[in-house]
Amino acid sequence: MPEILDQARTQVLENGVGLDESGVLAVLNLPDEHLPAALQLAHEVRMRWCGPEVEVEGIVSLKTGGCPEDCHFCSQSGLFTSPVRSVWLDIPSLVEAAKQTAKTGATEFCIVAAVRGPDARLMKQMREGVAAIRAEVDIQVAASLGMLSQEQVDELVDMGVHRYNHNLETCRSYFPNVVTTHSWEERWETLRMVRESGMEVCCGGILGLGESVEQRAEFAAQLAELDPHEVPLNFLNPRPGTPLGDRPVVEGKDALRAIAAFRLAMPRTILRYAGGREITLGDLGTRDGLLGGINAVIVGNYLTTLGRPATADLDLLEDLKMPVKALSETL
């Protein structure tokens, strides 16, 4: 057994203290033959500190495309030649999407907008949309609307938004290679305000942007410092027309190593499968990740791409004897 896994067994599994950056790096550098042991340990950590439940979420794009920012992985930036056009979702369709999501047994419904930060029009749509969902659907509403002012944070709390997603995307040292129109520190500032407001913090990122293994470890350590309630883990799905459109997808084993390493860095967080898992891991890898530290999934489609049918994930969870977290447990 590699020394780092022995150390993690005591430190993380028994004492609930996450690995630091050098520990994460050691896990990310484990040879293939030790990957099953790393996944097994990460799974035990998840079961010990989070339990067997899996949190299921659906997401929808309220405002798609035409974003003024230049995140190099994103097909919704208006600065690239991506074929994604700007479009708004109306409130009845938003409520219908929430209903469809709730039908899968999901407890979370995240409303997303492709913006630098919300303007008055978007905040008005949110106020109406969240109120309509809360009146008609039994589901927790989360939001992801970019960078916020303190006033907007307070407004979202007032609307009843219980969790806010704002991804750091990648580690601090690599961020300027991926985004030039705003800084990592600006994102951190929004996260700080969200945390202080009492909303749950959801913050993750994308692996496979060209960051080094060392920078992946740096990212895990920075997320652990933030200590978010939830960490969505995406794997780059290279989008036509974006600066990263020709990058290779993350190799399945590297993705699994990252899942185990992020779990060992953050034993108590909700570690969610987000975009890109279908092409990076396929069906078999998806299962391995759920047995290697993942304890939440996005079901159904994403914002501009499609996912597996929700039933495929729900059948898999049943097969793995992992109960879907109930709404009563999230309140």
Next chain:
Amino acid sequence: MTELAEPVRPTDRAGATAPPWCDRCGGESATGGHAACAAARVLEPPRYCAHCRRRMKVQVLPVGWSAACVEHGEIRG
């Protein structure tokens, strides 16, 4: 989509059995080279109208999607 027996130019659509444009990349269907597009489309909605090559307004929903061409109307999947 039906296989084309003979290449059909986008400008010569009369009698065509397949739309002239690739709905993923907007390239000419007849020139071929869209096998990767077809594979990718399993996990993506269409982006271009296959009849006129206009970029469509696409809304992805948790279940399904809709794509609208100003000229040829809306399709759903």
